[in-house]
Amino acid sequence: MAEKTARWVLARTTRSGRLYRHLARLEAAGAIVRSNSGPLDKRVLRLTAQGHRRLLGVGDPEAEWSRPWDGVWRIVAFDIPEVSSARRAKLRRRLHEHRFGWLQNSVWISPDPVDDFRQAVGETGFNPECLAIFEARAAGGENPAALVNGAWDFPQLAKDYGNYREVLRLRPDRIVGTAAAWFRWLESEHRAWRRIVRRDPFLPAVLLPLDYPGRAVWAMRLKTLREFATAVGGEA
Numbered sequence: 001m002a003e004k005t006a007r008w009v010l011a012r013t014t015r016s017g018r019l020y021r022h023l024a025r026l027e028a029a030g031a032i033v034r035s036n037s038g039p040l041d042k043r044v045l046r047l048t049a050q051g052h053r054r055l056l057g058v059g060d061p062e063a064e065w066s067r068p069w070d071g072v073w074r075i076v077a078f079d080i081p082e083v084s085s086a087r088r089a090k091l092r093r094r095l096h097e098h099r100f101g102w103l104q105n106s107v108w109i110s111p112d113p114v115d116d117f118r119q120a121v122g123e124t125g126f127n128p129e130c131l132a133i134f135e136a137r138a139a140g141g142e143n144p145a146a147l148v149n150g151a152w153d154f155p156q157l158a159k160d161y162g163n164y165r166e167v168l169r170l171r172p173d174r175i176v177g178t179a180a181a182w183f184r185w186l187e188s189e190h191r192a193w194r195r196i197v198r199r200d201p202f203l204p205a206v207l208l209p210l211d212y213p214g215r216a217v218w219a220m221r222l223k224t225l226r227e228f229a230t231a232v233g234g235e236a
Contacts (some may be wrong), residue, residue: 065202067213068230074110074134076107101151157199164196165220193221
């Protein structure tokens with residue numbers, strides 16, 4: 001569905017120099033491929049796997065939620081001197097990028113293997129006195145739910161999802177809404193979704209809080225994007 005939506009977005013948008021430049025950037029980045037040439041409305045533009053991730057904002061939330069958890073926490077502990085504040089800030093950005101949760105000041109946790117993260121920080125030359133990575137199981141009776149709620153800000157995430165629901169509610173009318181109105185709405189929808197992607201760790205289902213709204217909202221998003229594809233002339 002996402003591929004069809006993106007294909008119609010790209011094929012039906014009005015001809016403009018800015019659009020052509022944007023498409024050229026997407027193609028150069030490997031996000032789309034063209035199956036023919038000629039006028040824009042005669043081309044077939046398809047998303048690559050990378051383009052799919054760019055459209056949805058995350059590779060595949062359902063796959064993220066469905067992945068198993070082996071019961072092992074990966075822990076990053078660090079102590080970087082104040083004089084190296086730039087390195088500390090860079091490390092924290094890396095931790096956020098890899099969806100670690102902030103458990104304590106310099107202790108971050110993840111339920112996933114950290115090979116990619118280890119490779120990313122290995123390039124910066126941290127030594128064990130500054131940074132160490134462990135694999136561990138809770139040994140003091142700590143409930144996984146308590147660790148999850150302590151490491152990730154789910155109350156704020158719930159507010160973000162609530163705001164996103166409002167964006168979905170304000171979509172154009174699927175019967176009388178114009179394509180231009182839908183495209184304007186799509187820009188605001190993507191901004192709101194990106195805020196969620198930056199905050200949501202997309203944890204395995206076994207670790208999700210009982211009141212986590214992500215899966216329900218994701219289903220609403222897919223339904224609304226199908227409405228969008230139909231409204232601008234595509235097939236749902």
